[in-house]
Amino acid sequence: MDISNEIINIIGSEENEKLEYKAVLLPSKSLARLICSFANTSGGYVILGVSDNKEINGLSEDFRANSIMHKALDLLSPQPAVHYQYFMHQGKKLYVIKIEKSDSVILLENNAYIRVGASTQLQTPQELLFNPSGYARISEINDLIVSYTQNGTSSKLRLIEHYQSVLKLIDDLRTILYPQGVEEPTDNQEGKILSRILFSSYVDSFEAYLSDLLYEIYLANPESLKSQQKVTIEEVLNCSDIQEFVHYWSKQKISKLQKGSVKGFIKDNKQIKDLDIIDNHEQTEIEKILQIRHLYAHRNGIVDEKFLQHFTGEYVLNSEHQINIKEFCDKLVYLVEIIEKIDNAAKIKYRLATVD
Structure with a gap:
């Protein structure tokens, strides 16, 4: 599935619930957290090679994003429906990921993440409670x-x-x-x-x-x-x-x-x-x-x-x-x-x- 036309229409938009930019290639667990949050909310896009201020940097040729992508998906249970590919924009190579909204809850290490605005958060964050009479x-x-x-x-x-x-x-x-x-x-x-x-x-x-x-x-x-x-x-x-x-x-x-x-x-x-x-x-x-x-x-x-x-x-x-x-x-x-x-x-x- 070629998602080039979709990316052309959204690149340059502000980050939001359905769009996240990252300037560099992420470790697999960090990427898995992002994918999990989009799948558990409304779906969306992750574009690697673009900074938060929408500057087009591109990704280095020295690493292959597909390998990290596969490891990220292996961390998720069940695996959500995603489409991913390299994409040339303004002479720079980007890596784009489209995440479909999931009908079931996607977990990363038994945690569910969601999108809240342009941020990724735990769906039910645990609040640490300390003894009021303790240190x-x-x-x-x-x-x-x-x-x-x-x-x-x-x-x-x-x-x-x-x-x-x-x-x-x-x-x-x-x-x-x-x-x-x-x-x-x-x-x-x-x-x-x-x-x-x-x-x-x-x-x-x-x-x-x-x-x-x-x-x-x-x-x-x-x-x-x-x-x-x-x-x-x-x-x-x-x-x-x-x-x-x-x-x-x-x-x-x-x-x-x-x-x-x-x-x-x-x-x-x-x-x-x-x-x-x-x-x-x-x-x-x-x-x-x-x-x-x-x-x-x-x-x-x-x-x-x-x-x-x-x-x-x-x-x-x-x-x-x-x-x-x-x-x-x-x-x-x-x-x-x-x-x-x-x-x-x-x-x-x-x-x-x-x-x-």
Whole structure:
């Protein structure tokens, strides 16, 4: 089915319930969310290669949108009726998708999305309710990170959803996580283990965010992936297509960060380095947070000599490192603020698509 004539008639119109522009190729899950919302509302069109202000940029020739489109459809249940094709407009190659209205509810990971005006929203968003007599800071942090979801990348949205789950667990399990108060580490053995797990979890998510962001940058700017760095034939053949390889490669770029070397990660990743957004003091603070995570994940919180190199004179060798909930929240907010800075800078520099 050729939808060229339909596109000619609508391109240039303002975004609305039935029309969405995206300047770059989206990750499959982000594209699936858009398709799901149109199918559950009135149908409509997604046009890739056109910015929000209707500037015709075109898509890079380095990636094939059909592959990501197929993966997006595989994420949806049931699959809606869609038509998609490349389309030349003003000498630029665009990718256009027509989504038919579905008679049944389309789900993405058991969630239904709908169009509300020119935005995509959960059909029945879950409202997080925190204990009114609990630690007030938890609700305040949730409000902060919710405000950061506006016009962020899909990578940041995934991270914030996870951070909200962490906050909810802290609120629900306060009797074992901070029974003596938010400034006292728990003396409950299960609480100690859970604190280490939750801390490691939100630091791991910070790393996952950077990996996902690199993937989005590569999709939007394929030339940024090109380098003289060598890969093995096995690494290439283990991936089903170029998009899967790019995703794999973005995760490989996190290896130095996982070892606690923030400076090494930034040095080796031009895409992040060129943002020039994390100063030396912030790099040092992030590295300390990563070292605590490493101690929790691999040493059950028992201080070793490597850890002491980053915290001179602050701890005793072979002592148990503990963190109270106030400090736990302080470090979470610190990472959130760093993420917000990185995300905003990356959106501008690499013209990344945002989640409305």
